[in-house]
Amino acid sequence: SHRSRGSRVRQHLHCDSCYSRRCRARVEPSASCALLPCRLLCGAVFHLCKEEEHLLLCPNVRVPCLNAQYGCPVQLPRSSRAAHLQVCPASVVCCSMEWLRWPVDDTNPNNFNAMQDNMMKERETHGEALDVAMALVDQSDLYARLKMKPLYPELMEQEEEEDIKEESREEVAVGGVQDQNPSEALPISSMSESHAAEETAQSVAQPPVINMEKYNLFEMMFSMERGACAVAQENADKGRSQKGPAGQRQDKSSPRSCPPPDTSKTGLAPWQEGVLERLGQELTPQEYNMYVVHHGRMLLAFGQIEACTSREKDFVYGSLEPIPVQTLHSFKVPVSYRYKRRVHLNETAARVQTEHRSVDTSDLGAGEDDWFGDEAEETLLGYAEMAVMGHKISETKGADGLYVDFGTQTHSFRTAPFKRRTTLADVMVDRPLKLLLQLQAETVNSRNNRASCAFTFLCGHTFHRREFATHFRNVHSDIQMCLSEWFEQQCPLAYLGCTYRQRRFHPSTQKATVTYNQQLRCFNLRPDVLPSLDGKAGDGEDRLSSLPYEVLCHMASFLDSQSLSQLALVSRLMRQVCSSLLQDRGMVTLRWERTSSSHGGAKWKSKPEVWEFSHLFSAVDSWNMADIPPISAHLKVCPYYQKTEQKERVALPFLTEKQQKSP
Structure with missing residues (x-):
């Protein structure tokens, strides 16, 4: 590092407190x-011993950009760093625009399923509409995000489940759980699915097993303590019975008249006499009830409470067994819980009378082809139920300690069983393309956001801060939120299957058409080229590449960022031309890759900086x-517009009433 002339000179007493530009000290x-004065001509005057400190604040010293750690290579004066941030290539912003897109509603009679099916058939010949192209991209992202395991744990391969247990044991032996891939960790959502839903499904499908050895060991410990207390109590009673008030021996068979035990200094042991009476006065009703629940079996064994409650003796506890608490709705009725006279106020009249009955698919008139369902439709419906209602379809729910509604849902798929990491995109890879999402996008609310809803989509494109x-x-604002019936107008009979659409707006400064690029997943402007210029050069000649390099660079400076990114893919020459504009028009971003560590975990490491152009059009x-022409002109030739001609005469109500009153 550079050392100034005053760096080797120690500070002086006068110089430490002197700030005058006209100091005349000897x-x-x-x-x-x-x-x-400052040798960089910033105008500052100081003592020689303060030169090194001044260089830390001098505005004319060349320093790296504030975003140097993010890839900006610019070295500039310190006074220009603030203004440079406006054009800094490393000052990149990621668009966080989110929207919701729900599955199609088959129960709605005025749905647009027929129109969507017709547009999917005609998209190769007539081109795709903007909302259809965007919905297909969102659907492909959603398919890659949704996992099959949270909804269908019973359709997983058994071998995979055993491998998961072995992996979990290895992770525990190592000392921690390995980091998971973020793209695989967001099923509903985060991308669309959170780990909470998957862990809940795993806990419901595989309840934790109680370690009976530890349970029996605890029971033996309680029995030993109980036996020790009994022996101590018997020795105390024997000593009191053998010695009278005057030291005379008393008969053990005579009734004892010993005073009641002092329970004022006893603890919370359930076998101690008078503990319930004392706790009933010291604790609150909630704490007292919790104590009785946790120590119910021991209180029954030591005779502190009766086997039946005092309220009409409606509960009978023969024995209590430990029940593992899995989830909120996974409570199961104990086997020792026997119903006697349960009093329900208004529940018996509201519950529907049911009966056990065996049915078969032949009773429904279904054939063999109807046994198997569509993976995409049922999976989207299941995740929509979780996003809207907060639980899975037909989830078991417990109304109280007696009644439990057991919900079952049977799924039969031709592609089952599934592997552990199977997604909906893996299942639908060889299926014909079908649009199952709504064309209308909704705004994100506090209930359905990206962290909790699988049907939330993110723009995610990176742009320069000025872009x-x-x-x-x-x-x-202009295109996406105005697609439905404003930016792109469709036939009023679209619900019957008409696919006619017309684009109502175009830029005012240039003749161009808005299109959607599914590969880049962004909107762009396609210029309206004259027919005379639309033809290709004869004999495959590239007339543009024959121009001088300086002329090509000047022509490329008028293009937008998205056009430059596409022009760079044409040839090596065009790539060099576009690379000359990277410092002024491009942006530098970091690329992260997931690497495995030596102890079995995972970490993210940034690759070297990548220079690129954004996806911004003019x-x-x-x-x-x-x-x-207006949309009404299309109705004259619309094949779905059927006219109804009424040839028979219809009598008006007024005329009919007048004819009846006339004689």
């Missing part, structure tokens, strides 16, 4: 040193209405 080796405002205004300040 130069002495032990008191003060000479004044000198983010333009991206959000043009893409999300800014559109205003939109104009397209010069197209």
Whole structure:
């Protein structure tokens, strides 16, 4: 590192407190040193011994950018760092725009399933609509996010479950659970599914097993303590019975008239006499009830409480067994819990009378092909139930300690059984493409957000800080939120299956059409090229590449960021042309990769910086209405518009009433 001239000179007593630019103190080796101006011409004047400290604050010293650790290579004066942040290539913003897209509702009579099916058939010939193309991209992301295991734990391969147990044992032996991949850790959502739903499903499918050895060991310990207390009590009674008031021996068979035991200093042991009476006065009713629940079996064994309660003797506890608490709705009725005369106030009249009955699929008139369901439709319905209602379909629920509604749902799929990490995208890889999500997107609310709902989608594109405002205004505010019936107008008979649509807006500054790129997953502008310029060059000649390199660089400077990213993929020459604009138009981002550590865990490490262009098209300040006929003109030729001609005469109510009154 650089050392100034005054770095080797120790501080002086006078210089430590001197801040005058016109100091006339005499130069002495032990008191003060000479004044000198800044050699970088910033205008500061100071003593020689303070030169090193001044370089830490001098505005003319060249320092790295504030985003140097994120990849910015610029070295600039300290006074220019604030202004450089506006154009810094490492000052990158990730778009956090979110929206909801629910599955189609088959119960709604006015759904658009027929229209969506027709558009899927005609999309190769007539092109895709903007909302359909965007919905298909969201559906592919959703398929890759949804796992089959949380919904169908009974359809998993048994070998996979055993492997999971072995892996968990190895992780515990190592000393911790390995880090999981974030893309695999968000099923509903975080991406769409959280680990809580998967862990809950695993706990319900595989209840924890009680260690009976430890349970018997605890019971033996309680029995030994009880025996010791009994022996001590017997010795105390024997001593009192052998010695009278005057030291005379008394007969053991005579009734004892000993005073009641003092329970004022006893603890909370259930076998001690008078503990319930004392606790009933010291504790609150909630704490007292909790004590009775936890020590019920011991209180019964030592005779502190009766086997039947005082309220009409409706509960009988023969013995109590430990019950593992799994989830909120997984409570099961103990086998020792016997119903006698349960009094329900309004529940008996409200419950529906049911009966046990064996049925078969032949009773429903279903064939063999109807036994198997569609994996995509049932999986989307199951995750929608979890997102809206907060639980799985037909989940077992306990109303109270007696009545439990056991919910069962049988699923039969041709692709079952599934592996542990199987997603819906793996199941539907060879299936024909079908749109099962709604075309209309909804805004995210506090209940259905990305952390709790699988049907939440994120934009996630990165932009330069100066580009983010333009991206959000043009893409999300102008296009995405106005697609339905405003930016893109569809036929009023779309619910019957009509696929006609017309785009109503185009940029006011240029002739271009808005399209959606499914590979890049972003909107773009396609210029309206004249027919004379739309043809290809003869004999495969590339006339653009024959231009001088300086001319190509000048022409590329007028393109937007998205066009530059696509032009760089044409040839090596065009890649060099676009690379010359990276410092001014590009952005530098970090790429993270997941690596395995030596102890079996995982960690994330950043790769070298990557220079790239964003997916921002040319800014559109205003939109104009397209010069197209209204949608009513399409109804004249719409095949789904059927006219009903009434040829028979219909009598008006007034005329009918008048004819009846006339003689």
